[in-house]
Amino acid sequence: MYKQGRYQIIEKRAIAKGVFDITILCPEIAALAEPGQFMQVAAEGFFLRRPISICDIDRERGTLRMVFEVRGKGTDKIAELNKGQLIDIMAPLGNGFTVYEGKKAVCVGGGIGTPPMLGIAKKYGADAEVISGFRTAGIAILQEDFAAAGCKTTLCTDDGTAGVHGFVTEPLKARLETDKPDIIYACGPAPMLKGIVELAKQYGVKSEVSLEQRMACGVGACLVCVCKTVKDGESYLSHVCKDGPVFDGEEVDFT
């Protein structure tokens, strides 16, 4: 179940260089959305919609939040939209993360893969640790939001300008050694996801990863957004929009 329409932007902020945080008033969509799902956003003058993950859902206010990075001309056009203007979205799309009530979670975000971690981390509050990695301190985003949700936050930077100097897999490994969570959620670059899934397997912890791929329809009709998956030893070309974007980490073929 999803909706398509033009909804009002009620907040917009630039939260890092080329990274925008937009809150959309869309009660009928907010009522349906779950963490990990995404929206297809129209960019005026461009033929295809842009898939952008849902960062946070506020059912009481009837809002969805999306945090996205300008990657090209289409996302640049979306970034030109301002508070008060209408944005054309289709949402919620795809399958979100599985929530395990009363369990402990580690949410790992890499760069612009961090935003979808907010919605799921909030489901766990103090039972979630959020490990996020960025190239450098200046583009680290959403740390206050995770902290406000009661989550433990661990920040990593590739260049050591803030937090742990290095990749997210180091603090993840340390956590797995000392206090194994019940589930690991992750979104970010493929090599990072691969490393996380390998660690999760090694320590016998479930993992769910959110993937991205170029899309057209966003709903499972056109079949362009393929990713390689394996189930019961058999290889499949699955579709990120409908079979995902969240996949069981062990089912993704990262080769």
Added chain:
Amino acid sequence: MSERLKVNICGVEFKNPVIPASGTYGYGREYESLYPLSRLGGISVKGTTLNPRQGNQGPRVAETPAGMLNSVGLQNGGAKKFLEYELPNLLTKDIRVIANIAGSSVEECAELAAMINDSAVDMVELNISCPNVKHGGAAFGTDCTVAGAVTAAVRKAMPDKPLMVKLSPNVTSIIDIAKSVEAAGADALSLINTLLGMRIDIKTRRPVLKNNVGGLSGPAVFPVAVRMVWQVANAVKLPIVGMGGIATWEDAVEMMMAGASAIQVGAAIFADPYAPVKIVDGLEKYCADNNIANISEIVGTVQPW
């Protein structure tokens, strides 16, 4: 729904002339939560092959000015899944069901057609612009002799269903192909399939599509489609279902004036999933505003200079 939009394509009555194109609408399941499928005249389902196909590796899509390239490669669950799982569902939706079929050999197309012959589909659309076919690696639809041969084989294997053949625009003369297909026993033609294209990432010097090349669709191809429909309509007696870049009711009217008895909407659905129903509503209003008793009155009415 008034009588104004009713059209008849080789004996099959459609409540309106708007049909989502094969490969852009799945089997309708993905759009049913937005509006009932019964709003549309018909559905041309995802291209079906005898056996399941995984299709090409990704990326399979590239955006282009006013359109897109795709290289899906006929990923589908095969004929059995279509007939046993998708078709029974579609038959409850009050919409004409067009089975789109493709094969990698004449024999495979015929075998598939024989299976479909015994099903409850309303019409068959034979895709002779499918990639990876046996005949010299070229598409069936680019050689008059082969196009005629595959049409004749399917016609013979499937005597009970209306047969529409979907033509490729990637040919020197689409008129010659259309005539071959007509002579081989087709009941209708649909055109155009996508135009072969390519995009290159200038940073990596790699094609954007993993398949290197793919099919161009969207508003960018609309004038080419109108021209080809007009040319073919003037050369054959068969009814034509026109497609290629149609996004609005005005486009649909233009395509029908060029000679199409009905139209298919494809890539426009990705930008606006309501596009097909907006076209239906627009055609209805167009007929009312212009005192047109039935939309078929406008078919082929372009007056060339």
